[in-house]
Amino acid sequence: MTGLLAAAVVLTAPRWLPARVVALRVKVFEKVNGDDAITFPNARVGPDRFLEVYAHPAANGRSRGAGLSDLFWYWLAPGPEVHQEHLEAGPRYDDVARTTRALLSGPGDALSEAAARCAGRVLDELVTGRVTAVRLRDLMLPVWAEYFHELVFGEPCTREARELVVGHADDVVTALKCTGLRHPGRRARLTRYLARRVAAGDARRPLPATLTPAERVHYLQGTFFNTAVVQMSEAMAHLLLALAQHPDEAARLAADPGDERHFANVLDETMRLYPLFGIAHRITTGDIALDERTTLPAGSVLCFNYPEYHATGHDRPEVFDPSRWERVPAREAHHIPFGVAANRPCPAWRVSPLALRAATGEVLRRFTLHSTVAHTRSLPSRGPCLLVRVGEPLPARRLAVLGALLRARDRWEDVWLSAVQLVLGTVMVLHARRLRLAGRYFDTPGCPRPPHTQETTE
Template identity: 55%
Template structure:
């Protein structure tokens, strides 16, 4: 918890005096959502030192990642493409097939995030290519997504050669994509677009969300929709999300957020206030393109898990989930695995003692290295 708070403090202040924490002294918790959905809070990368860090974590091709494109025609082109790719997905049928292929035969002590990644790798491969995912592609996607999220959690350094293997695979398969890809992008940028949007963000966020949902269900049996609402509220997928204002933003207090300000939205603090969760952003300002089909797919995957297993966990459950969600899968009907739960608790506490130090050291190094290579600043400055 201390490490999490320190990370959020660092993210909110990487931009120095220009970074405005929300909520904070200027913007109260009651104006969080109004400012978040303001049309002028639409910048994403240019002008924020924090962008260098996120570009560093999401490389290669962060300049064409939909989450980090600046507003304008290219953003609209890419966003339209993503919506088109997702529009005709048979979500429930596809999620059921992918979950069944990965889950069958699994049992015992697992890490839920690791268990979920192959499911979503297959799911989004079929979304993009329209055919069943071969094992080679699944392994490349999982290795890429795991490397990205491990770096984001500061539990390991990034490995660009590992990510480049997926880039080369996608570049060689572009002609097999049965969708119109953004015409404003070159071929290598189209490969990076697929990698960043579907095989980084979509796979990572879906796996994280499912791990949180299943851990909530492991705490006690409950209605699936209730559990999903609780998971989104207690464990938001974003810690700090930043935006750059393209115009002045007036506040109810009479004060103004100046144009060019970097707003650092603190999701956990917003949710702790008991306000309505916004797990997929807001409709009027850069919404998540998966906001409709992601919850439906998650429900199906959760039902597939619960139809096969009872879930038990004694591990620490926090929003960053650096332990990757330890859990015991007991084929139904079964008994509570008391010995495994004792082992899990001891192992999890032991891992926590050194993991925090690892995160602090590696996170500090990556902040320094990101500021050194300046991926975002060099892109816009060149």
């Protein structure tokens, strides 16, 4: 009997273990900020007031005074203190933001053409067979490494530079997903390459004058060759996986690549269901009065839950339905894929849809996509998918067999990855708390300690 019970536990593990491990991981991360963090939406501030709090002028602190900052600085090192997202408001932020906008600017046609060229070059190099099993995020990393290298330096990316950028970006996102530990040496190799390029004056726009030479290197590394490469690769992985599991949508886009409106609907629906951020945290720099009884004092840590907010205000929110965007004006929808204009929106809000559409067109021109794996927001599996070359379709029976094998592997891999994420996530949380990278930075002379954080009810 004991043996049968043990066998039952093992055989049914894919059904129950991952969800329980994820819940346990969530509790571990909730402890990072203690009891002072306030998550939105909540019982007092529902989704109808979510944007009001998010866009409040006092909800603009970035790193100072939040336990989560130590963790994110730990993951995003080196140079997190000059990462654009971590800079507090002031002249340095304004200077850096101008530079970022300048490097991301250009005619829409040119930005799209560059994305198509980079995607086509990488796809033709890495996917050569009739049918190829890939991890979509891994496949997309070199595409966006080349793209942002061109935007920053104004020239094609060499193989050496691409490998350095991909190695660094993969190390960052793997640590963020808690499926692997950090490798500072791998990141330092990219830092040395960028230092040489910055010293030679190779950037196509002047770099922020308010930063030191070393800070300019870390700014480029963190903003363009970390966040930009990782987030665009994640977005493409979600988009292509959604198309693989909704072949009618993929066929429609492939048949009419000029249908910009429908692509926008597909992208909006993908980012609604699978937002790139789970939680965005802000630290209040002044009091926020919610009503006559409740005030969030300066120094409060606010955590904005994107997936929960995106799931409200929609019919059948769990269903992938791009057509909903024909009925719901985007300005009225609970949908903030690029943040909000009043609180530092993503600087790539313009270039991202253009580049994603161009790269998607290159994929669909070459392949049909097939995947039977679980599609989750965090995507720790990196998006397993089969690419079948256009014009060389597989027999339906063979495709079904491959799909069944892919699904079975994914279910058991999910069990393993869940356990790995729990263990490595806990290790990194403890290590980050011990190192206190953000806390030590703001404790240095010239950086006053933040006020005590708590919610007060009058």
